[in-house]
Amino acid sequence: MKLGIIGLGLIGGSLGLALRSRDHYVLGVSRQEQTCTLARQKGIVHEASVDFSRLAQAEVIFICTPIEAILPTVQQLQPILSSETILTDVGSVKAPIVETVTPLWSNFIGGHPMTGTAQQGIAAAQSGLFSGTRYILTPTEETPSQAQTTVTEIVQSLDTEVMTCSPVTHDQAVALISHLPVFVSSTLIAACRQEQDAEVLNLAQTLASSGFRDTTRVGGGNPELGVMMAKYNKQAVQQALLTYRQQLDSLMSVIEEENWDQLEMMLGETQGARSRFL
Amino acid sequence: MKLGIIGLGLIGGSLGLALRSRDHYVLGVSRQEQTCTLARQKGIVHEASVDFSRLAQAEVIFICTPIEAILPTVQQLQPILSSETILTDVGSVKAPIVETVTPLWSNFIGGHPMTGTAQQGIAAAQSGLFSGTRYILTPTEETPSQAQTTVTEIVQSLDTEVMTCSPVTHDQAVALISHLPVFVSSTLIAACRQEQDAEVLNLAQTLASSGFRDTTRVGGGNPELGVMMAKYNKQAVQQALLTYRQQLDSLMSVIEEENWDQLEMMLGETQGARSRFL
Numbered sequence: 071m072k073l074g075i076i077g078l079g080l081i082g083g084s085l086g087l088a089l090r091s092r093d094h095y096v097l098g099v100s101r102q103e104q105t106c107t108l109a110r111q112k113g114i115v116h117e118a119s120v121d122f123s124r125l126a127q128a129e130v131i132f133i134c135t136p137i138e139a140i141l142p143t144v145q146q147l148q149p150i151l152s153s154e155t156i157l158t159d160v161g162s163v164k165a166p167i168v169e170t171v172t173p174l175w176s177n178f179i180g181g182h183p184m185t186g187t188a189q190q191g192i193a194a195a196q197s198g199l200f201s202g203t204r205y206i207l208t209p210t211e212e213t214p215s216q217a218q219t220t221v222t223e224i225v226q227s228l229d230t231e232v233m234t235c236s237p238v239t240h241d242q243a244v245a246l247i248s249h250l251p252v253f254v255s256s257t258l259i260a261a262c263r264q265e266q267d268a269e270v271l272n273l274a275q276t277l278a279s280s281g282f283r284d285t286t287r288v289g290g291g292n293p294e295l296g297v298m299m300a301k302y303n304k305q306a307v308q309q310a311l312l313t314y315r316q317q318l319d320s321l322m323s324v325i326e327e328e329n330w331d332q333l334e335m336m337l338g339e340t341q342g343a344r345s346r347f348l
Numbered sequence: 349m350k351l352g353i354i355g356l357g358l359i360g361g362s363l364g365l366a367l368r369s370r371d372h373y374v375l376g377v378s379r380q381e382q383t384c385t386l387a388r389q390k391g392i393v394h395e396a397s398v399d400f401s402r403l404a405q406a407e408v409i410f411i412c413t414p415i416e417a418i419l420p421t422v423q424q425l426q427p428i429l430s431s432e433t434i435l436t437d438v439g440s441v442k443a444p445i446v447e448t449v450t451p452l453w454s455n456f457i458g459g460h461p462m463t464g465t466a467q468q469g470i471a472a473a474q475s476g477l478f479s480g481t482r483y484i485l486t487p488t489e490e491t492p493s494q495a496q497t498t499v500t501e502i503v504q505s506l507d508t509e510v511m512t513c514s515p516v517t518h519d520q521a522v523a524l525i526s527h528l529p530v531f532v533s534s535t536l537i538a539a540c541r542q543e544q545d546a547e548v549l550n551l552a553q554t555l556a557s558s559g560f561r562d563t564t565r566v567g568g569g570n571p572e573l574g575v576m577m578a579k580y581n582k583q584a585v586q587q588a589l590l591t592y593r594q595q596l597d598s599l600m601s602v603i604e605e606e607n608w609d610q611l612e613m614m615l616g617e618t619q620g621a622r623s624r625f626l
Binding site: 184204206233235239240242243244246247248250251252253254255256257258259260261262263264265267269270273274275276277278279281282283284285286287288289290291292293294296297300301304307308310311312313314315316317318319320321322325326328330333334335336337338339340341343344345346347348 | 462482484511513517518520521522524525526528529530531532533534535536537538539540541542543545547548551552553554555556557559560561562563564565566567568569570571572574575578579582585586588589590591592593594595596597598599600603604606608611612613614615616617618619621622623624625626
């Protein structure tokens with residue numbers, strides 16, 4: 071098939087490499103001429119351009135831009151494409167994207183590949199990034215079945231396990247296991263920073279080791295990513311934070327009351343529950 | 349020197365191996381005959397017994413029992429030892445131990461080796477457990493300087509870096525970087541467990557990956573250890589939790605107000621602050 075990719079970063083670039091290895095013809099678009107050159111040199115795409123017009127040939131287009139660029143991208147594509155062209159995206163939140171894109175382009179299905187690396191950008195692209203991972207698709211009642219079937223077949227051919235759910239279910243689940251950990255973890259660093267006794271703070275900084283390192287890892291990540299989570303998944307993130315705060319209050323009460331049996335039971339329950347998530 | 353070790357678990361057993369390798373004569377005591385046999389077989393100690401009386405010969409005794417057994421152990425030792433015998437412990441909280449032991453045995457200095465493994469018990473003992481790690485000693489105005497000098501020399505000979513601070517400073521620092529992470533992390537699991545929508549919960553359990561795994565690792569640990577932290581370091585843990593909750597409330601307000609610039613600044617500050625702890 072002739073496939074388009076808009077945004078040639080880690081995900082878009084890796085998708086290009088993977089799709090080429092499955093004998094698709096890949097048309098790439100990036101905002102930057104330099105990225106287009108690199109994409110051609112590295113064999114990520116057959117053609118690359120800063121111009122959207124070549125994408126008129128594509129049967130399916132993967133929008134791999136940052137979330138805030140998805141809607142403007144669809145608006146730019148509208149006058150160029152025929153209505154048969156299928157659009158899909160790879161944004162890590164789904165409801166706000168599906169809700170705003172669908173009225174503009176009905177032949178659309180939202181997607182979220184559950185993969186990544188610590189690195190970003192085209193230089194980090196790798197052909198095996200999708201192999202063995204899960205790929206979420208979020209069809210709605212309005213999604214054309216042909217769009218779902220076609221995108222499913224393409225991403226399955228990259229050795230992914232395709233899962234489907236509603237956009238809202240997706241956003242609530244990632245709020246719990248992906249977005250909430252970032253805010254919980256960041257707040258731990260923020261709390262430690264508040265220490266007013268310089269001797270205690272210095273000692274804490276000296277003694278912090280693997281427990282602190284692991285618990286604060288995601289909270290020490292890219293601030294823009296954290297803002298994106300809160301901004302585009304606000305309702306689900308707020309609900310998760312509210313539930314978290316209630317659980318924290320319960321824990322603090324149990325410690326205040328010195329109810330050690332209850333505390334041991336609570337910690338035993340979370341110890342047992344963790345394995346059901348991993 | 350003739351040295352005693354009471355409690356032959358991971359720390360006590362490893363201490364025996366390390367001290368023997370420095371040519372000390374090591375007398376071990378365990379509650380369990382089986383552990384004594386194992387300690388002799390594995391060359392952890394020269395002598396091992398369930399009976400405290402042989403420890404009368406020891407010049408310095410390391411109490412390596414669980415925290416709640418430290419005070420009863422000192423009470424058992426009192427009638428046996430001469431006042432010249434130096435006592436020290438390896439408990440992970442210091443103020444409550446130093447405050448209760450010192451009136452019973454003035455020739456005492458509190459200690460906390462900053463080491464460990466995921467395994468527990470004598471089977472996990474290893475001679476290199478202390479090498480290259482920090483060893484905190486918490487002398488007070490009442491601590492005899494000879495006790496401090498002697499214990500410092502012994503633990504330094506195991507390739508540790510000895511640091512000293514007051515018991516209260518120690519407890520406040522570990523509340524921040526060791527105990528608070530456990531409760532923050534455990535509460536994250538507790539919050540995820542609360543999800544009432546079965547589809548969301550199932551999807552969350554399926555999708556949880558490295559971010560969730562790292563952030564919840566210490567919260568999924570031994571419940572007894574968490575209870576010990578809250579019970580014996582209650583004041584400092586409560587203060588840390590209170591500061592944490594204030595920071596969480598600030599974050600939730602900023603998200604509620606959609607003040608994305610402020611959120612990005614906060615996440616940028618925690619990103620920068622993390623490296624000062626690691």
